[in-house]
Amino acid sequence: MAMKDFTNASDVCWQDVELGAVVTTPGSASVRRTGDWRTERPILDKEKCIKCGLCWLHCPDAAITPLDDGYFEPDLFHCKGCGICAAICPKKAITMLEEVEQ
Amino acid sequence: MSKRVVLEASHAVAEAVKMADVDLIAAYPITPQTHIPERLAEMVADGDLDAAYVPVESEHSAMSAVLGAAAVGARSFTTTAGQGLELMHEAVYVASSHRYPIVMAVCNRALSSPISIWCDHSDIMSCRDTSWIQVFCLNNQESFDMTIWAFRVAEDPDVMFPIMVNLDGFTLSHVTEPLELPDQADVDKYIPKYNYRLALKPEAPSSHGCFGLPEIYTEVKLAQEFALRASRPIIDKGWEEMSAMFGRSYKAIETYKGEGAKTLVVTMGSLGETAKMVVDQKREQGEAVGHLNIRLWRPFPFADFRDAVKGVETLVVLDRAISFGGPGGPVASELRSALYDVENKPKIVGFIGGLGGREIDAETFAYMIDRGNEIAKSGSDYLYEPILVRGLDTGTGVRG
Amino acid sequence: MAPEFVKVGKYNIDAKEYLAEGHTFCTGCGEALAIRLVCKALGENTIISMATGCDEVCSSPLPVTSWRLPWMHTLFENASAGVSGMEAGLKAMMRKGKVPERDIKFVAMGGDGGTSDIGLQSLSGALERGHDFLYVCWDNEAYMNTGIQRSSATPYGAATTTAPAGKLSMGQNTQKKNMVEICAAHDIPYVATACPSYPFDLMNKIKKGSEVKGPAYVHVLTPCPTGWRTPSNFTIEIGKLAVETGIFPLYEIENGHYRFTVTPNTLKPVEQYLKAQGRFRHLSPGEIAKIQKHVDEGYATLKAKMAAFPAA
């Protein structure tokens, strides 16, 4: 196996280590879930949304996905719940809802 | 067809760099290696060498620049000495950990303080565990040959480690003597084209120098350790090919008049030439004395060394650096540990001298051989004996 | 198929995420946003040489990486020396026909500590040698990766763990090092300040800096909720306040000619900016007044330069 076949550090044996421990799969960290950092989640109200894309542009985590219909959907696998999208949305179409215990 | 020339060792190294078709040179001045980057600058300025010449602002940046160049797949060279080698020290580790085949000439120089621009091996001793392949040269011919050999071996897919070519500051770097230069065609054959599989390029974005969490750091380091040791066959193959193509043969451990020798005097670097002279004299006087040259310092050639000393009673080891408060001579202590588990091994008598440019002449070597044999018989609890120290009676050593 | 571009206002922004989602920057990190936007402005023909810092630690946990661009990190103080080797080395290979000629953007990146403290020497060397590269500094105004220690970019009056507000001390007692003027003094073709709170201004400057021949430097103020003690959702707003109060003016210097790129009509009082952040909470009115005076003088000096060396 080669290092590029692993996404978890504790699965890698010394034989798997690529030359110079170079990571050869671009963006492989995208499999990592950071959604569990959230204590709040963004809720989009499509009525108010004017598809301006500012939420997508301002997300530090690239955790808002542009959809084909022009709307933008939070990617809850990665969204850390910082609330920047809600804060800058010109139409207040995004509100942050506290994550409750499931 | 090779050509006889007369060159300073520094210029011999520059000649080798030119013939190796280097793509980038990072240059920074520090006595006594400066003639190398100076000559390379002339070559680039006159169009004799098509390479990027980057006059960086420090040795730390010299090593950092060749790291960058190596990352994009450029054949890269830099050179330094003494304090410069210390300043770039953290970057030296990165070169080997990233497995970049950088070649660096080190004109060995004493470390401050006091500041000394003259030769000893204290600078290179700080690089002992940096996972670079390290070799030593005895003369100008070797300074040229080891540099050519370094590019061929470093870039081999079964190696991919940076190499330090050590030549003694001043005693080699500033001494002009004749040597043979091979044809460019032969060098082009000897050093294969280099194509770095993981080079940084937009069509295959890779990440070099990532963050190593505890769960993976050990595996990465052991992979590096095993690879460095596994590079040995290619190190030898490089010398064998050189012997076949250029007619000069080199080995990790070389003995001179070692057959039947009871005593071997051991050195690294250019003092080996002087030591061989004394071996000739001693042989003429009927004494079974030989010389052992350690050419390959890292990865240390344990097996070759043990074979070379079979049947020998005494090793007289001259160290050119002090491991203060430790075993004294770093080379002597490594040789002791290499032989520790060997049955009927020779006694090792350690001397420390040649520091900060102090000369070691034939007479002093003769004294060391005699004194070494004496100690070997009488036994001693000295770790080592410093030589030619005003105020220290001869025969007085340092205990642990 | 994911869209190639996303339309935002009159701009078509590259949809590709060169800093992939799944990184471990803090919640609401201004630096993560700046990196994301800068890489979109740079595009895929880019090679990055990065210094140690939040930028590198949060984006490259072996065996995975957030980078979708060729990227190398080696040490803390040598991003500029590294990029020098990349640029000069690859160009030599192109010239010698070892690799095809192509247009590559060489970009060095580092935090404020990695740029204005430990990395200043290698930056100055690379600028002076005239390498064709862009340097981008993520300035969150302290050593945040190691837990908010003061740097030479920490503003006067800010509390950090190594310049704390105490009974006898009011936090940082030195003025922020002016990296822009230091870089401009190298007579390089392009220097600019930027902030992700003004994303289009930031991306335009990155394009300009990366396309100009020779060295360029863009100093990006990247608000840090953890270090500035601000709520995670306040990152964009606090960046705007820095500009609107004149504390962090947005301008560019092209071949020595100055030009504001964002000109707030009247400057807001600095107090609005300072009071919004925990790191300034301890400041007395007197110290706030002192900061206001210093900001006003700085702004006036900058305006004088604009007048003396107007852009074409």
Add this chain to the structure above:
Amino acid sequence: MTELLEVRWHGRGGLGAVTSAELLARAAASQGGYSQSFPSFGPERRGAPVVAFLRISDEFIRTRTGIRTPDAVVVIDPRLLRVVDVTAGLKDEGKIIINSVKTPEQLKADFGYKWPVASVDATRIARETIGLPITNTAMIGAFLKIYGVVEIDSLRQELEERFGARAAANLTALERAYNEVVIKE
């Protein structure tokens, strides 16, 4: 006091899991006992799930490793239950103390915990006492109810030293959680 008690605290970067462990360690030491508290080593990032560790003992504590088989696990943010295996390595006779609106029975049913579970709504308590949903000091109270290793009074001094004016509110939170925590063996 006890012979060696090893506790793992689960929280989020910036929300005080490390502080809980440290305050308890200080309090234990102030009573003449021995203790260790330490975070999970690594860069802390605001929001990221983190763990902190606490050891309390009558004798000097020699071990320097992380805690792999804790006697007790304290979860100061219930939303972590879906994200992190908080019971990893928990000793068979261990206990789980969770800040949760659910009863211990519900938690055992929802997550299948075989260990005794204690729960208290520390978030509500914190909001009502400190005015912020910072639950680390309340959870100290819940912990002390289950493991009486330290006197609340010793905690009071530590709280005052650490929180100064805000110590009182934190102490109230601690005492309420101490009283309101319920356990299902």
